[in-house]
Amino acid sequence: MSSPLFGTICLVGIGLINSSIARAARLHGLAARIVTLDASEQACETALRLGIVDAAGSDPAALLAEADLIMVGTPVGAMAAVGQAIGPHLKAGAIVSDVGSVKMAVVRDLLPHLPDTVHFVPGHPIAGTEHSGPEAGFAELFQGRWCILTPLPGTDPGAIDKVTQLWTAMGSMIEIMEPLHHDKVLAITSHLPHLIAYTIVGTASDLEGDMQQEVIKFSASGFRDFTRIAASDPIMWRDIFLNNKEAVLEIIQRFTEDLTALQRAIRWGEAETLETHFRETRAIRRAIIDAKQA
Amino acid sequence: MSSPLFGTICLVGIGLINSSIARAARLHGLAARIVTLDASEQACETALRLGIVDAAGSDPAALLAEADLIMVGTPVGAMAAVGQAIGPHLKAGAIVSDVGSVKMAVVRDLLPHLPDTVHFVPGHPIAGTEHSGPEAGFAELFQGRWCILTPLPGTDPGAIDKVTQLWTAMGSMIEIMEPLHHDKVLAITSHLPHLIAYTIVGTASDLEGDMQQEVIKFSASGFRDFTRIAASDPIMWRDIFLNNKEAVLEIIQRFTEDLTALQRAIRWGEAETLETHFRETRAIRRAIIDAKQA
Ligand SMILES: NC(=O)c1ccc[n+]([C@@H]2O[C@H](COP(=O)([O-])OP(=O)(O)OC[C@H]3O[C@@H](n4cnc5c(N)ncnc54)[C@H](OP(=O)(O)O)[C@@H]3O)[C@@H](O)[C@H]2O)c1
């Protein structure tokens, strides 16, 4: 039998994403040993009970000593603190990666705390659900989904290759991108949709009592699709918006202009403007179906 | 064997909704005979080939002569023309109903063309998909979903009861509402979500070529959920917005104010404002799950 891709993987934070990595890495035999570093005793106990890690605890020295790959799976606002906590305990030659939803801020906050002896390969799997915590993960989460890696120039190609092999083995396709470009693309594909969903669900929850009950009752007509993504973790999303401010503000601006144009067309009864706009958007749906991401 | 609820049902327009009614009515034995009146020869042929109707064609006199229930399933902008076409041919005592997504405009446009000898019970099933046409329908579409009826004061209770029995037999729960109230509730649960989805997908399709390809590729991060509802029929949605102008403009206004507040919180890094807002919206999701409409 060939030896696994990594000796020890240490998952920093054992939430939805990292617990899915634990399950997938185990399923595909990608590590000899999987451990997790998490401040929450309860999360550690859950992970051990689920049998998805071999060891769990809050002591960085003990858990990082043998780690060949460190995967950081905390909210992006915690990256600086995580860097401080893990930096001094990393083994020379180890690879540090992460799954954070923004990449400029992770490079800014995590990298300064890492010793020169380790390799840094930031990443972001384009997969997830609205649920959180170690119980919510599952091994198939990354199957058929993209994972974006944003290594800095000069990163050891061997380290990038090993992280690529990990994601590929878990079923993902890899795309390499610059961190800034990543943040711009995700501002439109992910951050704006979530902000819009949070907004519209908020608008509904501000309605008077009776109306609100009816909105819930008749939500199958479109609204409920937004509530699912607006049920995502508040801390995670707070951190994303605070850490991708520029790109998000820029795309909100464009969106608002476009909404104003449609609003105007409705007000003035411009049937053709509406119909033409609604026809064009169908092409994008078709392209997504063709790209097998529907 | 007890006799079916209706002798003949005539479906005016055989699209997604009416073809689903045809299938469900057949499945549950709700009519002795089901016919469709549709201007499109192709749609009639398809409906006959699928075996979901007993007769199909474009001659109102022939198809309406025996109809006990007439269900209008055309875009709401076509209601006046439909009224003109069917009005002179309706049997005394027949019930006219519809499935249009707005109700004030249907009352305004359809009712004036109906003779006093028929009963008018406007309705709106809160169920649908983004697909159109007779092939897209299925018998289970209304199962577990609400159907809103908006009869005017003074309508024969017997007629309301028969329409109620039809929807109940197809698996729906019934809610009675005033047309104006219906339009306000649907503006938030359905019309605003669709407008927002059309807007954001439009914003994405205006991006430069490369960026657009990437948006499609990485759409699984939130965006694709919007593209599904933005793939709905352009004519249907044009008509909805033009015929529920006031309520839609009012709710866009509220939405825009709320979006501006979140935008401001992002700009000024107000972590707590964001987190609190994102926490509150989860309650609505939970309520929808509890109401079994998720
Ligand atoms: N969910 C998605 O759809 C998705 C998709 C792609 C990428 N991501 C990214 O993946 C990362 C993890 O997301 P997730 O959905 O897996 O979240 P999650 O289920 O909420 O898990 C977050 C983990 O981070 C830990 N954590 C929270 N605050 C921390 C802090 N200040 N210091 C150290 N650890 C902390 C939590 O520990 P406790 O056990 O103590 O709470 C938990 O183990 C985030 O950066 C997110 O942006 C998420």
Ligand SMILES: NC(=O)c1ccc[n+]([C@@H]2O[C@H](COP(=O)([O-])OP(=O)(O)OC[C@H]3O[C@@H](n4cnc5c(N)ncnc54)[C@H](OP(=O)(O)O)[C@@H]3O)[C@@H](O)[C@H]2O)c1
């Ligand atoms: N789709 C949904 O999710 C949904 C949900 C609830 C309610 N509704 C409402 O249900 C109604 C039908 O929607 P649908 O989704 O079933 O639409 P659809 O599949 O596009 O079918 C529309 C039908 O109306 C006919 N039609 C179109 N324009 C017409 C005109 N000017 N005069 C006469 N007939 C015309 C079409 O005939 P051809 O065969 O000639 O094209 C077709 O048979 C609409 O009022 C809509 O607002 C839709």
